[in-house]
Amino acid sequence: KAGVTQTPRYLIKTRGQQVTLSCSPISGHRSVSWYQQTPGQGLQFLFEYFSETQRNKGNFPGRFSGRQFSNSRSEMNVSTLELGDSALYLCASSLLPESYEQYFGPGTRLTVT
Amino acid sequence: GQNIDQPTEMTATEGAIVQINCTYQTSGFNGLFWYQQHAGEAPTFLSYNVLDGLEEKGRFSSFLSRSKGYSYLLLKELQMKDSASYLCAVRGTGKLIFGQGTTLQVKP
Numbered sequence: 360k361a362g363v364t365q366t367p368r369y370l371i372k373t374r375g376q377q378v379t380l381s382c383s384p385i386s387g388h389r390s391v392s393w394y395q396q397t398p399g400q401g402l403q404f405l406f407e408y409f410s411e412t413q414r415n416k417g418n419f420p421g422r423f424s425g426r427q428f429s430n431s432r433s434e435m436n437v438s439t440l441e442l443g444d445s446a447l448y449l450c451a452s453s454l455l456p457e458s459y460e461q462y463f464g465p466g467t468r469l470t471v472t
Numbered sequence: 473g474q475n476i477d478q479p480t481e482m483t484a485t486e487g488a489i490v491q492i493n494c495t496y497q498t499s500g501f502n503g504l505f506w507y508q509q510h511a512g513e514a515p516t517f518l519s520y521n522v523l524d525g526l527e528e529k530g531r532f533s534s535f536l537s538r539s540k541g542y543s544y545l546l547l548k549e550l551q552m553k554d555s556a557s558y559l560c561a562v563r564g565t566g567k568l569i570f571g572q573g574t575t576l577q578v579k580p
Binding site: 404407449 | 514515559566
């Protein structure tokens with residue numbers, strides 16, 4: 360069974376630009392969560408999607424948004440990029456939101472210059 | 473507020489036993505998780521506790537005391553490949569909140 364895939368793996372953007380990251384969950388998994396990981400803040404929850412609906416949202420500004428498609432694939436978008444948005448963005452999938460086992464993708468390393 | 477505390481760094485010797493502690497204060501409690509993350513890689517699931525007590529899985533065990541807001545991860549027969557960051561996470565009301573992680577260095 361293929362694991363969680365994230366594209367692109369690496370990205371360099373300039374301040375003020377916007378970026379879209381993609382996540383394909385494990386086949387059959389319907390819940391997708393997004394996290395931001397930085398050396399200073401650790402792993403922080405961004406949002407969780409299930410059945411194309413956002414179920415939970417972390418404490419991030421409105422510049423961070425996401426969506427989920429009918430095939431459970433998810434995208435997250437960051438607009439008006441800031442230097443502080445440089446981070447590893449991780450996507451995790453599970454069968455259901457209540458499932459205790461989440462499987463993480465390899466992440467997208469975003470660098471904002 | 474919501475807070476998860478764990479030591480920043482620990483060092484142990486190959487073959488030894490190490491215990492990584494985690495204390496938490498969260499709004500609601502729906503389970504405590506431990507993840508292992510090697511440098512440059514994604515976190516991988518190690519264990520899940522929702523009831524008090526010890527869960528054993530091979531060389532790894534995890535303990536939970538909900539009344540004390542406390543958990544620990546016990547690693548036995550340490551191997552060099554166990555050198556990694558260990559993340560404690562709590563599922564509160566909906567979302568998963570992670571601690572900063574404990575970097576474990578296993579020395580020969």
